Every structure is written in structure tokens, then in C-alpha cells.
Amino acid sequence: MQNLEDLKEQVRKALPELDVVIGWTGGYDPLHATPHFIRRDEDIDKLQVNALCVHNLATYLPSMRGKKVGIIVKGCDSRSVVELLQEKLIDREDVTIFGFGCTGVVDQTKIRRIVGDVGNIDSCEVSGSEVKVSASGTEHKLAMSDVLSEKCATCRYPNAVLSDHFAGAEITSTATFEDGYKDVVEFEEKPEEEKFGFWLKEMDRCIRCYACRNACPMCVCRDHCVAQSRDPHWLSQEAHVRDKWMFQVIHAYHLAGRCTECGECQRACPVDIPILLFKKKMNKEIKEVFDYEAGINPDATPPLMTFKAEEDKITERKW
Amino acid sequence: MPILEGKELRIVGFLCNWCSYGGADTAGVGRFKQPTDLRVIKVPCSGRIDPLFIVKTLLAGADGVLVSGCHPRDCHYTEGNFYARRRLEMLKRFLPIMGIDAKRFEYTWVSASEGQRWQEVVTKFTEQIHELGAAPKIVGAEAEETLKLMEAAL
Numbered sequence: 001m002q003n004l005e006d007l008k009e010q011v012r013k014a015l016p017e018l019d020v021v022i023g024w025t026g027g028y029d030p031l032h033a034t035p036h037f038i039r040r041d042e043d044i045d046k047l048q049v050n051a052l053c054v055h056n057l058a059t060y061l062p063s064m065r066g067k068k069v070g071i072i073v074k075g076c077d078s079r080s081v082v083e084l085l086q087e088k089l090i091d092r093e094d095v096t097i098f099g100f101g102c103t104g105v106v107d108q109t110k111i112r113r114i115v116g117d118v119g120n121i122d123s124c125e126v127s128g129s130e131v132k133v134s135a136s137g138t139e140h141k142l143a144m145s146d147v148l149s150e151k152c153a154t155c156r157y158p159n160a161v162l163s164d165h166f167a168g169a170e171i172t173s174t175a176t177f178e179d180g181y182k183d184v185v186e187f188e189e190k191p192e193e194e195k196f197g198f199w200l201k202e203m204d205r206c207i208r209c210y211a212c213r214n215a216c217p218m219c220v221c222r223d224h225c226v227a228q229s230r231d232p233h234w235l236s237q238e239a240h241v242r243d244k245w246m247f248q249v250i251h252a253y254h255l256a257g258r259c260t261e262c263g264e265c266q267r268a269c270p271v272d273i274p275i276l277l278f279k280k281k282m283n284k285e286i287k288e289v290f291d292y293e294a295g296i297n298p299d300a301t302p303p304l305m306t307f308k309a310e311e312d313k314i315t316e317r318k319w
Numbered sequence: 320m321p322i323l324e325g326k327e328l329r330i331v332g333f334l335c336n337w338c339s340y341g342g343a344d345t346a347g348v349g350r351f352k353q354p355t356d357l358r359v360i361k362v363p364c365s366g367r368i369d370p371l372f373i374v375k376t377l378l379a380g381a382d383g384v385l386v387s388g389c390h391p392r393d394c395h396y397t398e399g400n401f402y403a404r405r406r407l408e409m410l411k412r413f414l415p416i417m418g419i420d421a422k423r424f425e426y427t428w429v430s431a432s433e434g435q436r437w438q439e440v441v442t443k444f445t446e447q448i449h450e451l452g453a454a455p456k457i458v459g460a461e462a463e464e465t466l467k468l469m470e471a472a473l
């Protein structure tokens with residue numbers, strides 16, 4: 001990030017008024033960043049903002065309610081903060097938002113597929129156009145366009161949609177809504193049996209770790225998630241593909257009109273199941289029917305939490 | 320073996336207590352001829368129907384699901400069906416990504432006095448499901464295999 005020093009300065013000025021500022025720093029190896037909780041001045045020096053900062057830090061906010069929290073956000077992360085505000089799960093006066101123009105983050109799965117063994121990373125250098133990784137003594141030069149996260153390739157909100165401080169210049173995006181949903185349209189054109197078969201195979205790999213849920217900033221039920229409840233008993237304790245698949249539809253439906261498409265669910269999945277497809281499909285329909293996108297306007301009501309007596313775009317079946 | 324085995328498909332209906340269940344009752348009292356594939360589950364209001372009930376029903380192997388509530392502006396609880404309409408419309412649009420034909424699910428409105436209309440809805444929906452045939456079933460899943468192994472071990 002070009003304006004890292006400006007951002008650090010903004011954080012330094014605001015910190016005395018805040019309990020903590022959440023950002024990123026170097027992780028367990030040079031290829032990974034990790035969330036970073038800044039409480040003291042010296043923590044600010046460790047702040048890292050680059051294409052490795054994949055985590056959506058908004059996930060921490062609901063559990064820190066009541067504290068004065070600063071949060072550094074990419075464009076997509078800022079939409080989660082706005083959605084949390086929309087649903088009154090956090091309080092505006094307690095959150096200080098640090099925005100910047102985001103140029104995208106990497107997809108670690110893509111890197112892993114190219115590099116192979118990523119267990120032993122010696123070094124990693126990230127520039128705007130390239131990721132240079134040295135793993136087990138071998139040097140790999142990866143073009144950023146080959147390892148960029150899908151969501152970043154079609155990002156329409158690279159700048160925080162809401163912020164109290166903004167470091168550097170805004171970035172312009174030319175992507176359209178349609179650009180982001182080509183994969184959904186393509187997948188949907190397949191015959192029903194093929195799609196059904198695809199999900200049976202994919203969902204059978206699910207290990208029910210619920211990392212997808214825990215990483216989701218909008219999954220705020222925590223200990224009350226229906227996935228673990230026995231009353232109501234939505235899911236059995238069996239390792240049955242039917243239950244695994246059912247949970248993914250539960251997640252998509254509980255997020256209907258709330259999901260900001262940050263992609264954390266799919267990123268967190270240890271077995272790379274393409275579960276984001278379900279959420280994107282739902283978002284595409286929400287946009288079509290209600291002309292609505294989650295996490296843009298802090299005062300908007302999510303469409304499934306309200307109604308119109310005469311709906312504009314729902315044509316009911318005449319029997 | 321039931322006489323209809325092989326001829327009937329599994330269709331599940333979620334009907335609201337105040338209008339559609341009454342409508343179905345009216346059709347029954349009037350002795351209107353109806354197909355027999357439908358199994359009815361009565362709920363207090365169409366607003367009580369979580370779209371996930373329908374997903375669960377379909378994943379459990381139902382061939383079709385029909386939802387019916389009071390006409391808009393006629394809800395016993397004033398606005399339950401308005402919320403339901405949004406949720407159910409979203410579900411209908413969502414099903415294709417799962418590889419489930421959207422025609423396997425319909426939602427509609429039938430009032431307690433519309434016995435005739437109920438007959439028509441059930442007949443048409445049942446025909447629609449028969450045209451699609453039986454839905455793909457989830458078989459050969461891990462759990463069933465495990466159960467078999469456990470049985471063999473005992």
C-alpha cells in the first residue's frame with residue numbers, strides 16, 4: 001500500500017480515544033498476514049496493509065460491542081461494517097472506520113495450486129503486479145492477475161463506502177454488476193441433473209467444521225446457530241451429504257439480502273467448496289427483484305425484513 | 320402394497336390455517352374430485368413458513384412442494400403473507416442453482432371459500448409434478464454406508 005505511512009499517522013492520532021484498532025500484520029510465514037490488534041503506539045509499527053491482508057476484520061465487531069473500536073477496512077470489508085450498522089448490531093459512535101483505496105487481495109488457494117508445497121515459505125514480496133514467493137528454496141514469480149481473488153477482479157467498491165479517515169487517493173472501478181455474476185449465469189445454464197450431481201459431490205467433501213460460518217461477519221448467532229441446535233433439530237449429527245448441503249442452503253438463506261459478498265465463507269473453507277456461488281445467486285436475485293445491495297446505505301432496511309403491499313417485480317403465478 | 324404405489328408422487332403442501340386449509344376443507348366438503356398425491360401440513364400463517372422447510376422437504380426426497388396462504392391484504396395476521404411472498408419468491412429463483420427445477424415448487428393464495436379454486440390448484444400442480452416425474456433422490460451417501468457397516472459389525 002502506497003500510503004501506509006499516512007494510515008499509520010491517522011491511527012496514531014486516533015488511538016488515544018480508542019480501546020483498540022484492528023488491522024493486519026505479518027502472519028506465521030511471509031506468505032500470510034494475520035489480524036492485528038493495536039493497543040499501544042509500538043503496535044502501529046507492525047501494521048501491514050497489502051494484497052496478503054485477506055481477512056474481513058468486520059467479523060470481530062459484533063463481539064466487541066460496547067468498546068471503542070477502530071477498524072481498517074478494504075472496500076468490501078466496509079460493506080460488512082455498513083450492514084452491521086443497518087442491522088443495529090454495532091453502534092456508529094463506537095466504531096471508527098479507516099478506509100483506503102484497495103487494489104485487491106490474493107487467493108491463497110490459487111497460489112497453492114501454482115506453487116505446490118507452501119509448507120516452507122522462505123520469503124514473499126508483493127508488488128502491484130507481481131507476487132514473488134520463494135518456497136523450499138525455489139523462487140516463483142506469480143503475476144498478480146493469476147492469483148488475484150475472484151471478487152477483486154470484478155470489484156465495484158474498492159474504496160470504503162463509509163469511513164471516518166481515508167488514506168491516499170480513491171481508486172476508480174469500471175466493473176459493472178453483471179461482470180461479477182458471469183460465473184453464476186454460466187453455472188446455471190447447465191442441465192439440472194448436472195448441477196444436482198455437482199453439489200452432491202462437492203457437499204460430500206464438507207467436514208462440517210463450520211469455518212464458513214465462523215468467518216462470516218453477518219453470522220452473529222454464535223452459540224445459537226441452528227446448525228448445533230437440537231430444538232429445533234434442523235440438522236442431524238450424521239455425516240450425511242443431505243445435512244451438509246442443507247447447512248449451506250441455511251447459510252445462504254439466513255444471509256439473503258444481508259450478504260455483502262466478502263467471500264470469507266469460501267476463503268475459510270479448508271476443502272475449497274465453492275459455496276460462494278449460493279450466496280452470489282441469492283444476491284443476484286435480490287438485486288433483480290428489489291434493486292438492492294447489502295451494506296451500501298447504513299439507513300436502508302434489508303429487503304426480506306420489510307415488504308410492499310404491491311410488489312414491483314413479483315409476478316405471481318395465475319392458476 | 321398401497322394401490323397407488325408407483326402412480327402417486329410425493330407432494331407436500333404447506334397451508335395456512337385460516338384461508339387455504341379452510342379452502343381445502345371446503346373442497347373436501349363439496350366432494351370435489353382431486354388427485355391424492357398431496358400431503359398437507361397445516362401452519363398458522365404463510366408467514367410461519369420458513370423457505371428452508373421447503374428446501375429440507377425437497378432434499379429429503381419430495382417430488383414437489385406447494386405453499387398456499389391467504390390472498391394478499393387478507394392475512395389473518397394482516398401482513399404475514401406479505402413477508403412470505405418475498406421469501407418464497409426468492410426461494411423459487413434460488414432452486415435452479417441447486418439443480419432443482421423451479422417448477423417443483425409453487426406458492427399461491429386460496430381463501431377459505433374458494434373450494435373450486437383449491438381443486439384447480441391441486442390438480443394443476445399435481446399434473447405439473449407428474450410431467451416432471453420423480454425428483455432425483457440423494458442416495459449412496461456416506462451415512463447410509465456407515466450404518467450398513469455398523470449393522471454388519473454387530
Ligand code: SF4
Nearest residue numbers: 219221225226251254
Ligand atoms: S448460519 Fe444462520 S443460524 Fe447459523 S450463525 Fe449464520 S445466520 Fe446464524
Ligand code: SF4
Nearest residue numbers: 216259261262263265
Ligand atoms: S455469506 Fe460469505 S460472502 Fe456473504 S457476508 Fe458471509 S462470509 Fe461474506
Ligand code: SF4
Nearest residue numbers: 206207209210212269
Ligand atoms: S468451511 Fe467448508 S468444510 Fe467447513 S463446514 Fe463450511 S463448507 Fe463445510
